[in-house]
Amino acid sequence: MKILIVGAGIVGTIYGWAFAEAGHEVTHLVRPGRAGMYPDGIKIDMYDVRKGHKKNYLGHYPIRLTETVSPSAGFDLLVIPTKHYSLLETLQQVLPQTGPIDTFLLTQNWDGTAAIDPLLPPSHCVYGDASAGGKFEGNTLIATIASVAVGQVNGRHDACLDKVIALCRSAQLGLELPPNILHYLWVQYAITGGLWPALVKTGSLSAALGNRQVGEQAFLAVRECLEIVARRGVDLQHYPQTKMYAKASPLAMQIAGLALKFMFRFNKLVQRSSAHGLGDPREVQTFYYDLLNTGRQLGFPMPALSGFEPDIQRFITNNG
DSSP: OEEEEEOOSHHHHHHHHHHHHTTOEEEEEOOTTOTTSOTTOEEEEEEEOSTTSOSEEEEEEOOOEESOOOGGGOOSEEEEOOOGGGHHHHHHHHHHHHOSOOEEEEOOOSSOSTTTTTTSOGGGEEEEEEEEEEEEETTEEEEEEEEEEEEOGGGOOOHHHHHHHHHHHHTTOEEEOOSSHHHHHHHHHHHHHHHHHHHHHHSSHHHHHHOHHHHHHHHHHHHHHHHHHHHTTOOGGGOGGGGGGSOOOHHHHHHHHHHHHHHHHHOHHHHHHTTTTTSOHHHHHHHHHHHHHHHHHTTOOOHHHHTTHHHHHHHHHHHO
16 A cells, blocks of 8 residues: 655654555655655664564664655555644645545544544545554654554444555554544543643653642543543443543542553553653643633533643743
């Protein structure tokens, strides 16, 4: 398959490497002046959770970069691993260059698809959530890869979804097919957005894990955020990852806190996938206020999440 990936950021490079390793022709579309930024390719330090792959992989990705494309290039699939707040701008810039094309959006979502649909017809669009992450140190990508959740909105199953499924399977990615991909993305959004403020408040992951008071506040914040998701019509019982937040008893919070500490201290997948946690202040700000403002619009008090607002504001000011 001939694949065009927008950008050469962390997630795009991880999946570009995995797709290329699976035998696909992968090209990364980058901004003007950046096509020569990796003349010797990228070194890969990958904690690989995929079945049948070497767990600790050291290798090389001879990344192929271009600054321009045209419809005549004949790409089979466009992959856009971008921040959700810049998705519309990215689509407006890229789609005129590619022409009509099946597209795989590896991005978060909170506002639905009303603004996206006029630019990218739902019949040619697949949404996905990456279980991958890491960081760059020079020209070395230190990262992890495990799986991906994919789906189309409103229960669609068009040829583009089969194409994405086949691609992910060829790369031996763990594959999840949620019955409602938007609901799935909103649940992930709520959990991430509820936990991030604790990291902002304490300044580091180790500090957040060691502060019981902040940990309990984060637990309650996630619980509030999930209630917002439920009020949007999502049945949380379909999402096992929400069960630990369902009860706010002291014992439940203590157990959840221990589970989170274990994951972040001993699970290499979680450690690497969250390594970029505070790397993008705009992303942190967008998650936080999307959730908080939705709660306000619905008339639902969110005291735990609201309590983090001074910390979020200070973080934005210091990193603006």
